[in-house]
Amino acid sequence: MIDLTLSPEQELIKDTARDFATKHLLPGVMERDEKQKFPHDEIKAMGELGFMGMMIPEEWGGSDLDAISYVIAVEEIAAVELATSTIMSVNNSLVCQVLLDWGNDLQKAQYLKPLASGAKLGAYSLSEPQSGSDASNMRTYAEKNGDQFIINGVKNWVTSGENSDFIIFFCKTEKGVGSKGISAFIIEKGTPGLTVGKKENKLGIRASDTCELYFDDCKIPEKNLIGSLGQGFSIAMKALGGGRIGIAAQSIGLARSALEKAISYSKDREQFGQSISKFGAIQNKVADMATNIDAARLLVWKAAIKKDQGKDFSKESSMAKLFASTTAMTAATDCVQIHGGYGYMQEYGVERLMRDAKITEIYEGTSEIQKLVISRELLK
Numbered sequence: 001m002i003d004l005t006l007s008p009e010q011e012l013i014k015d016t017a018r019d020f021a022t023k024h025l026l027p028g029v030m031e032r033d034e035k036q037k038f039p040h041d042e043i044k045a046m047g048e049l050g051f052m053g054m055m056i057p058e059e060w061g062g063s064d065l066d067a068i069s070y071v072i073a074v075e076e077i078a079a080v081e082l083a084t085s086t087i088m089s090v091n092n093s094l095v096c097q098v099l100l101d102w103g104n105d106l107q108k109a110q111y112l113k114p115l116a117s118g119a120k121l122g123a124y125s126l127s128e129p130q131s132g133s134d135a136s137n138m139r140t141y142a143e144k145n146g147d148q149f150i151i152n153g154v155k156n157w158v159t160s161g162e163n164s165d166f167i168i169f170f171c172k173t174e175k176g177v178g179s180k181g182i183s184a185f186i187i188e189k190g191t192p193g194l195t196v197g198k199k200e201n202k203l204g205i206r207a208s209d210t211c212e213l214y215f216d217d218c219k220i221p222e223k224n225l226i227g228s229l230g231q232g233f234s235i236a237m238k239a240l241g242g243g244r245i246g247i248a249a250q251s252i253g254l255a256r257s258a259l260e261k262a263i264s265y266s267k268d269r270e271q272f273g274q275s276i277s278k279f280g281a282i283q284n285k286v287a288d289m290a291t292n293i294d295a296a297r298l299l300v301w302k303a304a305i306k307k308d309q310g311k312d313f314s315k316e317s318s319m320a321k322l323f324a325s326t327t328a329m330t331a332a333t334d335c336v337q338i339h340g341g342y343g344y345m346q347e348y349g350v351e352r353l354m355r356d357a358k359i360t361e362i363y364e365g366t367s368e369i370q371k372l373v374i375s376r377e378l379l380k
Helices: 008-035 040-048 069-080 082-102 105-117 230-270 280-308 316-342 350-361 368-380
Strands: 122-125 141-145 148-159 166-172 182-186 196-201 210-221
Touching: 008 040, 008 069, 008 350, 040 082, 040 316, 069 082, 069 230, 069 280, 082 122, 082 148, 082 166, 082 182, 082 230, 082 350, 122 148, 141 166, 141 280, 148 166, 166 196, 166 210, 166 230, 182 230, 230 280, 230 316, 230 350, 280 316, 316 350, 316 368
Parallel strands: 122 166
Antiparallel strands: 141 148, 148 210, 166 182, 196 210
């Protein structure tokens, strides 16, 4: 039996995140979207609130909270700005969590502490131009040379690639053995041989930068290896499992925002002599949105609870991401439809929800990949 009652601490986290998002994110959200402006001050403030390393123990700079508290906070931030919640999610789930689970004490002291406290920002780099869903088909190669590695190759779709301080990345360290030849490393920005490429001009989450990375005879010390040689692909896949819980929570936040805006507009808008909220077509959309949001949240919380219990949650996190991202895309589209022509206009803010929602069905594993993960878990 799952207890769905939030603790006083979790209620405080929800209220704090909602208050922060309303007061500090909402006023500039449209400008950041239009100008692709990174939320530097807002991310710094979130670090001071303890939102950038929520599940990391206090000894390593984090807030030492459970996964439920984390998804609650992500949902509240995403309800106002998906782009900022993306930056938050990557730093928490893909960067800090990797260092906590696989980093050594030296790496934790040097990298995890400042990342979890919000003093520094992290990025996670797995994809390459020729390897999207087929992540193991990477070409970036790290050649061992004494007590260092020399890296050459190109990575892409790197969230916070431009504005991060540290980057966890994956590359081949042995050729001809497939995924068993992939290893994980951490690198500091400014390292000679590492160049940040152009910032992508994206459909949505425009305040979150996405870049390519170029490695040209880039030398990093052996101590920057995370885990052991050949362990990288396993690290990457397990990290993505946790990351998908965050993406699902983001999706719920966006969908909830779409629902709230749809309800508000439908009550105010009159056609044929009455509020459009009186029409069955509108009522059906609102009912479906609310039902799917609540169902998605239950899936997310189930995955988060299993994570907190130390159990395998790969199936549950994929289910949560699959359903929640579909819910977000449908809710955002229906919200625009309910607004009619006004929904297509920038000033109402709902067209941004539709643009932002699409990425939830793509990044950290497409919906098709989630179905593959789920079916494999069921059929193994």
